Amino acid sequence: MSLNLACLITLVLLASSASAALIPRQDKSWTVALNDRPIRAIVTQNSDGAFSFDCQANGNTVISASNIGFSTSNGDVGPGFNSCTAQDQSYTVESYNTPGGRSKSHYAPYQTQTFDCKTSNGQSSSVDIRVGIDGCAFRVGFPDGQYTINSESSTWTFAQNGASFLMDDPENTSYEGEWEQSDVETGLSNSRNVMMPYLVDANSAAANQWILLEEAAMDGSFGGSQLTHNSGSLAYQFSFAEGGNVKVDGSIFSPWRIAVVADLTNLYRTTFDADNLPSTNISDVSWIKPGTVSWSWLPEHNSPSNETRQMEYVDLAAELQWPYTLVDEGWDASWVPDLVRYANSKSVDILLWYSANQWNSTDAVASNIANLKEWGVKGAKIDFFLSDVQAIHDQQTYILSQMAAAELMVNFHGTPPPRGNQRTWPHLLSQEAIRGDEHVADAFRNTVIPFTRNLLGSMDFTPSLYTVTGGDGGSQQQQQSAQCSVGCGLGKSIAFESAWQHIGETPEVIRNYTLAARFYKGLPSAWEASTLLPNSYPGKAFAVGRYYQSSDRYYFGAVFNGDAQTFELQPTILPTDKSFILDIVSDANDDDNDRTSIIRTIVTDVSSTSTVNVHVKSNGGFSAIACETAGPDGGCLADL
Numbered sequence: 001m002s003l004n005l006a007c008l009i010t011l012v013l014l015a016s017s018a019s020a021a022l023i024p025r026q027d028k029s030w031t032v033a034l035n036d037r038p039i040r041a042i043v044t045q046n047s048d049g050a051f052s053f054d055c056q057a058n059g060n061t062v063i064s065a066s067n068i069g070f071s072t073s074n075g076d077v078g079p080g081f082n083s084c085t086a087q088d089q090s091y092t093v094e095s096y097n098t099p100g101g102r103s104k105s106h107y108a109p110y111q112t113q114t115f116d117c118k119t120s121n122g123q124s125s126s127v128d129i130r131v132g133i134d135g136c137a138f139r140v141g142f143p144d145g146q147y148t149i150n151s152e153s154s155t156w157t158f159a160q161n162g163a164s165f166l167m168d169d170p171e172n173t174s175y176e177g178e179w180e181q182s183d184v185e186t187g188l189s190n191s192r193n194v195m196m197p198y199l200v201d202a203n204s205a206a207a208n209q210w211i212l213l214e215e216a217a218m219d220g221s222f223g224g225s226q227l228t229h230n231s232g233s234l235a236y237q238f239s240f241a242e243g244g245n246v247k248v249d250g251s252i253f254s255p256w257r258i259a260v261v262a263d264l265t266n267l268y269r270t271t272f273d274a275d276n277l278p279s280t281n282i283s284d285v286s287w288i289k290p291g292t293v294s295w296s297w298l299p300e301h302n303s304p305s306n307e308t309r310q311m312e313y314v315d316l317a318a319e320l321q322w323p324y325t326l327v328d329e330g331w332d333a334s335w336v337p338d339l340v341r342y343a344n345s346k347s348v349d350i351l352l353w354y355s356a357n358q359w360n361s362t363d364a365v366a367s368n369i370a371n372l373k374e375w376g377v378k379g380a381k382i383d384f385f386l387s388d389v390q391a392i393h394d395q396q397t398y399i400l401s402q403m404a405a406a407e408l409m410v411n412f413h414g415t416p417p418p419r420g421n422q423r424t425w426p427h428l429l430s431q432e433a434i435r436g437d438e439h440v441a442d443a444f445r446n447t448v449i450p451f452t453r454n455l456l457g458s459m460d461f462t463p464s465l466y467t468v469t470g471g472d473g474g475s476q477q478q479q480q481s482a483q484c485s486v487g488c489g490l491g492k493s494i495a496f497e498s499a500w501q502h503i504g505e506t507p508e509v510i511r512n513y514t515l516a517a518r519f520y521k522g523l524p525s526a527w528e529a530s531t532l533l534p535n536s537y538p539g540k541a542f543a544v545g546r547y548y549q550s551s552d553r554y555y556f557g558a559v560f561n562g563d564a565q566t567f568e569l570q571p572t573i574l575p576t577d578k579s580f581i582l583d584i585v586s587d588a589n590d591d592d593n594d595r596t597s598i599i600r601t602i603v604t605d606v607s608s609t610s611t612v613n614v615h616v617k618s619n620g621g622f623s624a625i626a627c628e629t630a631g632p633d634g635g636c637l638a639d640l
Ligand SMILES: *[C@@H]1O[C@H](CO)[C@@H](O)[C@H](O)[C@H]1NC(C)=O
Pocket: 001, 002, 278, 281, 401, 424
């Protein structure tokens, strides 16, 4: 909380030194913008005291916020605010590093307008409106006390209709629903609540303008939210997940309600959510280690109870220079220490699966942590939270704080999404909240989730190469292959960012695909930089370039939805003044019905301005490594 506290103190100092104006109860207007930047918020307060703002890009309104307010057992906190004082605007810069993510160093300026107000019954509250280089956001500060927040009236209204990309989660508890395309006016055709992140093609005069609705700040002081929408309307009103309410104890803020506004390239760079969370209190992060993980549960559900089989997954990790093996549901405390000794002798660390109800009391958390430390296990995957209400965020925050103190890493499954939390809790290496490879593949989903869910933080999709969940060799396997060729399967390991990347595949299948095994060997899972590549578009194609400084190499991953095609790869992430060897592993250039053959192509003299044609099968994909100095066989792939 230190950074936010510092901001608050700055604001308070500014307030006391400046002569703050009292706002009369009539329409007034303010502009919030960073110097020389195209995004601005035009804020008004109407005669009822309600705040609204237009979020503009280059002078065009793309989305507006209105009715900013909440209903509480302590009286209404907005939309009508009284006796508001506009503070001087503040300029802040969020500059921080993370061990994982699309990039590891972050720098983002923000301009904030704060209004100090009274609620309907005369208590102190506030409204913050914040503008960054890539969007607008607001939040409300609540009166101190003990009471319940029951509902929210705040509403986002899009300036016009446009294509939208969203997830339909009928359970609305674990964010594992299927992704679909709709439009703003239709929302979900079954009238269910729309969940965030919600991606919209703003379809404005300025082409290539996208809006991503998201929220930040899930520290247990609030629950998650969804958006209620009536068919035909451009308006989306906040509602609390699962009809939950919020118990206030003390002085809290609502989560930031964020509209990222950017072209696709900058949308892929956004960290608006993480930027506006508290900086981490963990000063020594050297024990926090991203890495690729071997993992047996996906292809063989019963294998985690078999220590001998787990040793074979450890052997795979050692062979491929992956730092971890995750043992999922079924492990036995009697053999875990033995497996850890075996793994450590091969420079592999062990991670263990748990159910969340084994972590539901302070005693249970302490006892699990004591076991993990005693056994030498480096982290836990904790599963089945299955809710987005405040109590779950409270439980997760408690677990994260205790695990941080013990220097143990965390992966949450069956959970709401991270919403930028990896800034505050960098030992949170991944989080599920995604319909991953444990459900049969879907080519449309593959090309949407990098622009949506993955922008909230690491996404534990568990990319498999070929094998469907449970090792089913029949119709499910055919569907999996039809929706994602082996070229695509390998491409997912780069396309989908997860600081712990669990490869859900058997040692036998991986060894059988020699090119894949060579690509997987030493595979990084955390990046100095990531750049969305040209010709990417949600629902059709996603191609990304990533830089890994330790080996001074560039990695590329691409996944596609639709017919076989020749993709023009433009490796724009490469530095402009150097020439590279590009080593590509892609779908074999022959029969589209052969979903499993992959080939290697080595291209020389590639630079940031090159275009390299790569053939992909229907629902295909590829991966590639760029290096400056070739290995013995003229390429960049590792030897086995
Ligand atoms: C970080 O430390 C500050 C000061 O001790 C504390 O108020 C805050 O709650 C801590 N933040 C987290 C995320 O633990």
